[in-house]
Amino acid sequence: xxxxxxxxxxxxxxxxxxxxxxxxxxxxxxxxxxxxxxxxxxxxxxxxxxxxxxxxxxxxxxxxxxxxxxxxxxxxxxxxxxxxxxxxxxxxxxxxxxxxxxxxxxxxxxxxxxxxxxxxxxxxxxxxxxxxxxxxxxxxxxxxxxxxxxxxxxxxxxxxxxxxxxxxxxxxxxxxxxxxxxxxxxxxxxxxxxxxxxxxxxxxxxxxxxxxxxxxxxxxxxxxxxxxxxxxxxxxxxxxxxxxxxxxxxxxxxxxxxxxxxxxxxxxxxxxxxxxxxxxxxxxxxxxxxxxxxxxxxxxxxxxxxxxxxxxxxxxxxxxxxxxxxxxxxxxxxxxxxxxxxxxxxxxxxxxxxxxxxxxxxxxxxxxxxxxxxxxxxxxxxxxxxxxxxxxxxxxxxxxxxxxxxxxxxxxxxxxxxxxxxxxxxxxxxxxxxxxxxxxxx
Numbered sequence: 001x002x003x004x005x006x007x008x009x010x011x012x013x014x015x016x017x018x019x020x021x022x023x024x025x026x027x028x029x030x031x032x033x034x035x036x037x038x039x040x041x042x043x044x045x046x047x048x049x050x051x052x053x054x055x056x057x058x059x060x061x062x063x064x065x066x067x068x069x070x071x072x073x074x075x076x077x078x079x080x081x082x083x084x085x086x087x088x089x090x091x092x093x094x095x096x097x098x099x100x101x102x103x104x105x106x107x108x109x110x111x112x113x114x115x116x117x118x119x120x121x122x123x124x125x126x127x128x129x130x131x132x133x134x135x136x137x138x139x140x141x142x143x144x145x146x147x148x149x150x151x152x153x154x155x156x157x158x159x160x161x162x163x164x165x166x167x168x169x170x171x172x173x174x175x176x177x178x179x180x181x182x183x184x185x186x187x188x189x190x191x192x193x194x195x196x197x198x199x200x201x202x203x204x205x206x207x208x209x210x211x212x213x214x215x216x217x218x219x220x221x222x223x224x225x226x227x228x229x230x231x232x233x234x235x236x237x238x239x240x241x242x243x244x245x246x247x248x249x250x251x252x253x254x255x256x257x258x259x260x261x262x263x264x265x266x267x268x269x270x271x272x273x274x275x276x277x278x279x280x281x282x283x284x285x286x287x288x289x290x291x292x293x294x295x296x297x298x299x300x301x302x303x304x305x306x307x308x309x310x311x312x313x314x315x316x317x318x319x320x321x322x323x324x325x326x327x328x329x330x331x332x333x334x335x336x337x338x339x340x341x342x343x344x345x346x347x348x349x350x351x352x353x354x355x356x357x358x359x360x361x362x363x364x365x366x367x368x369x370x371x372x373x374x375x376x377x378x379x380x381x382x383x384x385x386x387x388x389x390x391x392x393x394x395x396x397x398x399x400x401x402x403x404x405x406x407x408x409x410x411x412x413x414x415x416x417x418x419x420x421x422x423x424x425x426x427x428x429x430x431x432x433x434x435x436x437x438x439x440x441x442x
Contacts, residue, residue, distance in 0.1 A: 149196025252284025356388020
């Protein structure tokens with residue numbers, strides 16, 4: 001699989017003025033496809049039980065229905081690899097891809113990553129038109145962009161707008177414990193555009209259209225659309241094609257966004273940005289490299305860390321085993337420490353608390369991310385590894401309020417209250433409290 005990449009920044013002179021982008025958009029249209037999905041579901045026939053007792057279940061077979069979906073996709077390799085959204089292809093029994101020139105192909109799923117809403121599908125074809133990938137890190141607010149896809153099934157459509165913001169974290173993927181750093185655009189995006197292309201004024205792919213925000217009670221576009229940066233999408237693509245799954249780096253710290261009050265308490269300027277480390281297991285990559293509690297992380301590999309979500313996103317974008325430069329403040333002095341990242345899975349994630357479950361204190365940033373009440377205290381679940389023994393009972397966004405009838409506010413509280421065998425958790429989720437029993441292996 002060969003990707004065509006152009007990492008240069010968008011160049012436009014101060015007097016540049018275009019009266020038409022047709023020559024730029026025409027080849028883009030050739031590489032954007034419509035993705036049709038179908039899923040067969042079965043529903044138990046609704047008949048009185050007395051009839052089943054008289055005639056048996058075989059006399060009333062399950063009723064089948066077919067659910068059909070529509071999305072878009074972007075061809076990124078001439079041999080048929082296509083980027084789209086996970087939610088476009090999730091649980092589909094079959095996929096059909098239609099090119100703008102009318103050709104149709106059956107497609108198969110190569111891999112999906114719900115935590116970024118990226119999916120890779122493939123068609124059996126060669127010499128397909130492809131898009132060149134730009135460097136989405138070089139996008140600037142005000143850059144002209146075009147959204148290309150098949151909104152509402154009307155046919156391939158191109159809309160124009162600008163980059164409204166970058167690095168948006170809006171909670172769309174919060175329930176999956178996802179990673180968000182969306183490109184925001186006012187180019188019109190509607191249902192059916194999902195998985196389609198967001199391209200710059202040179203026709204290079206900068207993002208994969210993913211979601212919109214609508215007005216209260218509405219489902220249409222109001223000029224707030226979101227796209228997955230192509231740098232993130234392409235890294236997920238490479239991992240899914242190579243291994244069929246996505247492995248993410250693991251730093252191994254619990255932290256919270258530095259507030260003006262915390263900064264002042266640490267004798268730092270009130271406007272200091274960063275993430276303060278509140279806890280780190282002794283065996284974590286961060287601890288082994290020399291990071292310590294109360295260190296304030298300000299950058300990873302030269303990229304600024306302003307919030308806990310920034311840190312989480314930047315680390316997850318790195319491959320396990322890679323070495324990263326962590327810039328931090330300690331005792332009023334700036335330090336740079338290199339850390340070899342571990343793997344974010346059940347073998348390393350907070351193993352002394354709940355294996356495969358990442359817990360963080362419910363600070364202000366997590367309250368906003370998970371829409372938690374201001375008067376709620378506890379530990380919020382931010383990650384659950386797929387192979388965690390608790391994956392069926394605990395999900396990201398849940399707040400653990402109490403463990404074995406005792407309130408819990410810190411990782412240390414959780415470590416002291418959990419015990420081998422059955423444990424009773426009080427959970428706050430989606431506006432309600434509930435009890436959850438978990439069994440910790442002895």
